[in-house]
Amino acid sequence: MAKIKLISAAVVLVTSLTTGTIAEDKMNDLEIAHSAYTAGVLDIRYAHLALAISENVDVKAFAQTMIRDHEAVNQQAVALIRKLEVTPQDNELSKFLVKGAAKKREKLLRLKGKKFDCAYAQNELGYHQVVNKTVATAFIPNVTVPELKELLGDALATFKVHERHADRMVDKLNCS
Amino acid sequence: MLFHKKTSWLAIFWLLAAVLITAANAEDNVDARPLDQTTVIHQVVITKFKFIPANIIIKQGDIVEWINLDIAPHTATVNTKTWGTGKLGQKQTKKIIFTLTGTSFYICTFHPSMHGTVTVLPKNSE
Numbered sequence: 001m002a003k004i005k006l007i008s009a010a011v012v013l014v015t016s017l018t019t020g021t022i023a024e025d026k027m028n029d030l031e032i033a034h035s036a037y038t039a040g041v042l043d044i045r046y047a048h049l050a051l052a053i054s055e056n057v058d059v060k061a062f063a064q065t066m067i068r069d070h071e072a073v074n075q076q077a078v079a080l081i082r083k084l085e086v087t088p089q090d091n092e093l094s095k096f097l098v099k100g101a102a103k104k105r106e107k108l109l110r111l112k113g114k115k116f117d118c119a120y121a122q123n124e125l126g127y128h129q130v131v132n133k134t135v136a137t138a139f140i141p142n143v144t145v146p147e148l149k150e151l152l153g154d155a156l157a158t159f160k161v162h163e164r165h166a167d168r169m170v171d172k173l174n175c176s
Numbered sequence: 177m178l179f180h181k182k183t184s185w186l187a188i189f190w191l192l193a194a195v196l197i198t199a200a201n202a203e204d205n206v207d208a209r210p211l212d213q214t215t216v217i218h219q220v221v222i223t224k225f226k227f228i229p230a231n232i233i234i235k236q237g238d239i240v241e242w243i244n245l246d247i248a249p250h251t252a253t254v255n256t257k258t259w260g261t262g263k264l265g266q267k268q269t270k271k272i273i274f275t276l277t278g279t280s281f282y283i284c285t286f287h288p289s290m291h292g293t294v295t296v297l298p299k300n301s302e
Contacts, residue, residue, distance in 0.1 A: 064286075065287065068248070069247075069286075072249055073248070155247065157224050157225065161287060161289070164289065
C-alpha cells in the first residue's frame, strides 16, 4: 500500500555535477526519496575512497564526517520508508548521479597526494552545491509527504554545513 | 527456622543488589559523584549545528546536560580534551558535572565550526 501520494508536478532539477547539463524531469515522492538516498550513498563511497588514498589529516577527518553524517541521514530515511511501507523508485536522476559518480571515482583513483586531495575536496564542494540546490529548490517544494519534507529539511541543514566545510577544506589545501 | 532467616536475608541482599545495579545503569550518563540538594542541571540543546545556549555560566558543582536534536551525530569536547560528551546520536544526552572554576572552550569534533563555552563560577559567588 503506497501511502505516499504520487505527484505529477514538474520538477526542474539543475544537476551540473560534471558536465553542466540540466536535467528536467517529473518526479514523484518515491523517486525523490530514491535520489536523495542515492546521493548520500555516493558521497559515502567518495569518502571511503578518500580514507583509502589520502594521507591528509583534514581530508580524512572530512571524509569520516561524511560517512558518519550521511549514514545517519540515510538511517532516518530507511526508518521512514519502513514506517510508510513504501519502496523508493529508481529514476533518471538517480541513474545520472550513479553514472557521474562512477566516472569521477575512476578519475580520482588515478590520483595521489595533493592532486587527489584537491580533486576530492573540489568534487565534494561541487557535489554538495548541486545536491543542496536540488534538495532546496526541487525536492522540498515538491514533495507531498510531511515526514519526508521534514527529513529533507533536516538533511539539507546537514548538507549545507558539509558544503561550507568543503569550501574551507579547498581553501586550506591551496589548490590552484 | 535459622535456615529460613538466612534465606530471607540472602533474598533481600540480592534484591537490593539488583535494584542498585539497575539504578547505576539508568544513570550511565552521570559522573559517579553524589549529588546534593543544591545541584543544578543546565541544559544545552544541540540543534541545526549550534549549541544553544552557546555560552553558559554555571556554579561549581553544577551539571550541564547536552542533548542532540540533529540527525547528524555531534560531540561537545573541550579543546584541552579534559572533558567531553563523546559521540551523541540524535536524542542522546550526556551529563557532565563541573567542579573546577574557569572558562572552557569546546567544539564539536565532527563539525569544528560548532563551538561554545562553559564558565564555572565559585560555588558561593553571587
